[in-house]
Amino acid sequence: MDYLQTQGIRLPRLGLGTYRMQGDICRAAVESALGLGYRHIDTAEMYGNEEAIGAAIAASGIKRGDLHVTTKVWNENLAPDAIRGAFDASLRKLKLDHVDLYLVHWPAKNMNLPAMFETLLKLKQEGRTGAIGVANFNVALLKSVVEEIKAPIACNQIEYHVMLDQTPVRKYLAAKSIPLVAYCPLAQGRAASDETLMAIGRKHNASAAQVALKWLLDQDSVAAIPKASRAESQQANLDALKLALDDQDRKAIASLPKNRRLVNPGFAPAWD
Numbered sequence: 590m591d592y593l594q595t596q597g598i599r600l601p602r603l604g605l606g607t608y609r610m611q612g613d614i615c616r617a618a619v620e621s622a623l624g625l626g627y628r629h630i631d632t633a634e635m636y637g638n639e640e641a642i643g644a645a646i647a648a649s650g651i652k653r654g655d656l657h658v659t660t661k662v663w664n665e666n667l668a669p670d671a672i673r674g675a676f677d678a679s680l681r682k683l684k685l686d687h688v689d690l691y692l693v694h695w696p697a698k699n700m701n702l703p704a705m706f707e708t709l710l711k712l713k714q715e716g717r718t719g720a721i722g723v724a725n726f727n728v729a730l731l732k733s734v735v736e737e738i739k740a741p742i743a744c745n746q747i748e749y750h751v752m753l754d755q756t757p758v759r760k761y762l763a764a765k766s767i768p769l770v771a772y773c774p775l776a777q778g779r780a781a782s783d784e785t786l787m788a789i790g791r792k793h794n795a796s797a798a799q800v801a802l803k804w805l806l807d808q809d810s811v812a813a814i815p816k817a818s819r820a821e822s823q824q825a826n827l828d829a830l831k832l833a834l835d836d837q838d839r840k841a842i843a844s845l846p847k848n849r850r851l852v853n854p855g856f857a858p859a860w861d
């Protein structure tokens with residue numbers, strides 16, 4: 590497994606997304622993924638599955654130091670006391686004494702960025718999270734965090750896949766050496782039935798989903814967190830790392846329409 594080194598943590602470039610999996614289904618999926626060799630699990634207080642993930646981790650017997658766990662604070666809990674409360678609840682549910690990465694899940698309209706990051710930084714200094722970061726931050730917000738507050742963010746987790754251009758955010762992150770963690774890396778499963786990707790896959794004896802994932806993971810400083818509940822898909826996504834795409838494949842992928850944003854709640858920031 591490849592890793593990205595960022596702000597003192599080692600982030601496995603392929604992780605398991607867990608949104609919309611809860612209870613026993615989530616626990617079984619995470620146990621299966623850990624058994625297959627996944628060492629990066631992505632969750633959030635908002636997903637309502639931290640307890641199931643905690644149970645799967647406890648049952649796995651994997652050494653804590655070999656495992657990367659990301660969780661996130663929801664955007665209604667961004668006041669300093671609320672961050673503390675949400676963080677403590679997440680750790681309790683995950684049955685862990687620290688997480689590896691703690692993210693701001695979504696920006697909120699009236700958030701106080703300096704106060705938020707002061708609180709997050711304290712959690713890092715206390716050793717309760719290995720690193721801090723953000724999700725769904727546009728360039729303007731990133732500039733405030735990185736250039737004004739100077740917070741040591743380990744990543745920006747954003748929607749990124751073969752059907753969505755993210756050039757402005759990508760360029761900004763690259764210039765600041767901040768990794769991009771791609772969510773919805775399979776365009777919520779749509780990549781699996783895309784004709785162009787299927788044709789590329791046939792050439793390499795691979796699936797369209799594997800082509801979509803490898804396209805992401807071939808990019809510098811990009812990690813991806815596909816959600817897969819079935820063991821076959823989890824294994825297929827691991828196997829995607831072995832695929833070798835060529836220039837012709839990349840050209841065909843570049844020509845796909847890139848305007849399919851799938852996650853965009855009303856309170857999202859402008860994506861300039």
Ligand SMILES: NC(=O)c1ccc[n+]([C@@H]2O[C@H](COP(=O)([O-])OP(=O)(O)OC[C@H]3O[C@@H](n4cnc5c(N)ncnc54)[C@H](OP(=O)(O)O)[C@@H]3O)[C@@H](O)[C@H]2O)c1
Nearest residue numbers: 606607608772773774775776777778798815816817818819
């Ligand atoms: N920070 C944020 O605001 C944010 C927002 C959205 C998502 N996320 C994170 O990103 C993760 C991934 O995003 P997502 O779950 O929305 O979408 P996704 O990973 O792009 O797609 C998941 C879908 O693809 C299917 N799939 C997985 N591997 C496959 C394969 N090899 N072949 C065919 N189909 C395959 C899954 O099916 P099965 O499950 O049936 O196997 C599921 O239906 C989330 O779970 C969450 O952890 C974060």
